[in-house]
Amino acid sequence: MFIVRPVEARDIAPLTELASGLTQGVHTMARTPAAIERAVEQSIRSFASQTDVAGEESYLFVLENSDDHNLIGSAAIAAMAGSKGTFFSFRNDVIQQVSRDLNISHSVHALTLCADLTSYSQLLSFFVRRGHHSRPEASLLSRARLLYAACMPGRFADNFFVSLAGHTDANGRSPFWEALGRKFFQMDFLQAESLVHGARNRNLIVELMPHYPVYVPLLNGEAQASMGQVHQESEVPFQILSKEGFAADDFIDIFDGGPILEANKNALHTFKNALKLQVGASSSDPDPGSAQALVTYMIAPVRETEFRVISLQSAVLGPGQPVLLSEQQRRALNVATGDTIMCVPW
């Protein structure tokens, strides 16, 4: 069984091993042992914090195979993208140019450096081992973060975004960076990424990046074509989150032009369809072999500590209906009859 849970101190070693599979410029997860340790400690503090406004908290989750306790992946959600500094992105703007006298009017696509996403909650650091990419557990890991937010709305903003790696070639060259960032940073894309540790909330960004709108028609064709294009390694999270209700229309990354998906929580499947139900009596053990059609759910206990997410095959659940769990599932979630759990149809 796959289970998503908050990271613990004992995960530092396996996470370090996991990080060896990261691709630079693509994955935003911490990669050095020291950085991993910091991220784990921050997450433990965040889960333990008593808060009802989004702040510096960053919650790190791991995906574990409960059969062999292997870590398969990790994913994080930051309560507020810009808690440690303005979060910068390019906003897709349309500048309307009108001359009534010439009877000409057309719109020009421009990119404006903006801080619009600063107060959003940010999904980041998603990574799963090869072989699990296209499988349901990848989706479980990615969406578990949103289920946590749905259970603890006070800890997060009303809007969420995720920035996905943009198109780069086999050598890590980004056409968008070549046409734009390089002119201001005077260095290679990967070098810049490593200098800022993949962050977009650094002061040096506002020092170096253009303050005036970038007129898209002035960028070369290759750079224009790569705007909003997702890196092949980020194709899976792109699919998962698009299906969840995220849209990639308004913002792109300032470095590689990769898509930034964003949504209000009311547009997200997990928030819209989450049902708060109670665990049914253990006597009525589920009977998966019954004639009723089974539906997959993502479920989690609603409580401050020991957050857990698993998937569940169940008959269709309606308001007020008890959720029937197997003994193994009860153990995995550490719940008993009568406990409140959040259920989201897959």
Added chain:
Amino acid sequence: MLVVRAIQKTDLDGLMYLATQVGDGMTTLKPDTTMLANRIDVACKSFAETIPPEQRDYLFVLEDTANGRIAGVSAIKSAVGLEEPFYNYRIGTLVHSSKELNVYSRMDTLYLSNDLTGCAELCSLFLHPDYRNGYNGKLLSKCRFLFIAQFPHLFNEKLIAELRGFQHPDGSSPFWDNLGRHFFKMDFDRADDLSSLGKKSFIAELMPRHPLYVAYLPKEAQEVIGVVHTATQPARHLLEQEGMYYEGFVDIFDAGPVLQARVKDLRAVRDSELVQVSVSDTPVQGATAPTLVANTSIHNYRIIVSEIASEHGAIVLTKEQASALQCPANGQVRVVPLNIA
């Protein structure tokens, strides 16, 4: 003999003929009778001083006194941009620097500006190919500087000249193709035509309003910023010798340079002098460097090139020259050497 003089109402046919010879590329001299008649009307009122100085448009024609033919034209507009906005790009600098990364990027930028509003402008210079010899070209262009030197009170402190920007032999402009075209979706000639019809400001409405980093443009477009058309190279040289210089203003369409100067710094203003005229029938021996000689009348302004230099505050003119200048026998003329010493 060739004389430059203030235009007159009767010059419409001659000017119209010249305009038909101009061809593309000159936005202020199109063969349109109504437009030219209007322009002559304003010019006559300008020389007659019946309209306010800032509305004036002084049009000069080069006349061949042998046959009465109009061989060339040039003009000074008193002030640009007062009726509709006058746009240029100003080349500016923005520095992007990060101490933390040890990066320092000095970036050239193009700012859409109206900074030259109110400046006087040299424009509409055209010399018929039959007359492109001797001193004619210089006379036709430089007459304007001597005019300004004689009537400096009529001009704002700054004078500008827009020069045609670089074009490929096929007439395409690398600057336009890589910038303006993206915002207009029409070719350069069409845009330039609209601009000549006084619609330049409308066109500017369609140009990007925000400063542009030059580095965004392809190299071939960057390289022609402030570069004149090959055929305009001699004109640029001439104007620079008269004290005009390029200071980072360029045309918004083809990035041709705008030359500018303070009126008081013009060579003709600094070096010209008023001298007494004496008329003689006998050719003076020891003819020297060619000199621009102009009368002092604004209503009937006339200017010629004479190879007789002035001396001790006086100049000797032939009868023909004196009559071409319509200058009284003991009158004064303003002189300046045609060329730089």
